[in-house]
Amino acid sequence: xxxxxxxxxxxxICPFSLKFILLVSPNGERNSLKIKQDIxxxxxxxxxxxxxxxxxxxERHAWIQIAxxxxxxxxxxxxxxxxxxxxxxxxxxxxxxxxxxxQFLLFDLQIGRAHVWT
Numbered sequence: 491x492x493x494x495x496x497x498x499x500x501x502x503i504c505p506f507s508l509k510f511i512l513l514v515s516p517n518g519e520r521n522s523l524k525i526k527q528d529i530x531x532x533x534x535x536x537x538x539x540x541x542x543x544x545x546x547x548x549e550r551h552a553w554i555q556i557a558x559x560x561x562x563x564x565x566x567x568x569x570x571x572x573x574x575x576x577x578x579x580x581x582x583x584x585x586x587x588x589x590x591x592x593q594f595l596l597f598d599l600q601i602g603r604a605h606v607w608t
Contacts, residue, residue, distance in 0.1 A: 509542055510534050510596070528600040534585070536561055536592040542585040544596065551578045551599040559592035561585050569594075 494605035518524035522531075536542060536559070546552045553576050554563070560570040564584050570574060577583060578601065585592075 509536075510544070530598040532596040532598070534592075534594045534596050536585055536587040536594075536602070538587060538589065538591055540587055544583045544585070546577050546579065546581045546583065546598070547582065548580050549601045550599075551576060551595055552581070553599065554583070554598040555595045557593045557595060559587070559590040561587050561590075561592040561594065 511533045512520045512522040512530060513533055514525050514529065515522040516525065516528055516530075534542065534554075546551070553574060555574040556568070556569050556571050557569055560568065562571055562585075565573065565586070567575065584593075
C-alpha cells in the first residue's frame with residue numbers, strides 16, 4: 491500500500507515531479523538549491539512519444555539545452571544532444587519526442603535588468 495500512496499502523490503499531487511524537476515531557484519522552493527539570482531533551472535525529461543508545455547512569462551527568457559536524446563520543439567525545430575535554443579516574453583513552448591527519450595535543461599531567466607542580491 492505504501493508504494494501505491496507514493497505513486498499517487500507523484501502522479502497527481504506533484505505533476506511536475508517526473509517531467510520538470512526544479513534544481514535551482516531564488517528562494518529554494520520545492521527543495522531546490524537556493525541561489526542569489528533571478529533564475530530557475532529545471533531538469534526536463536521526455537519519454538518516448540510524450541509531450542510537455544512550458545510558458546515563458548512576460549519579461550522572462552528561456553534557454554533550452556539538450557543533454558541527451560532528441561526532441562521536437564513547437565512542432566518544427568528538431569533538437570538533439572548538444573543543441574540549445576532561446577525564447578522569450580510570453581512564448582508557450584511545446585516539447586515532444588518521437589522515437590527517443592530526451593533529457594534537457596530549461597533555464598528561466600529575467601530579461602535584461604541587473605539585480606544586486608544582498
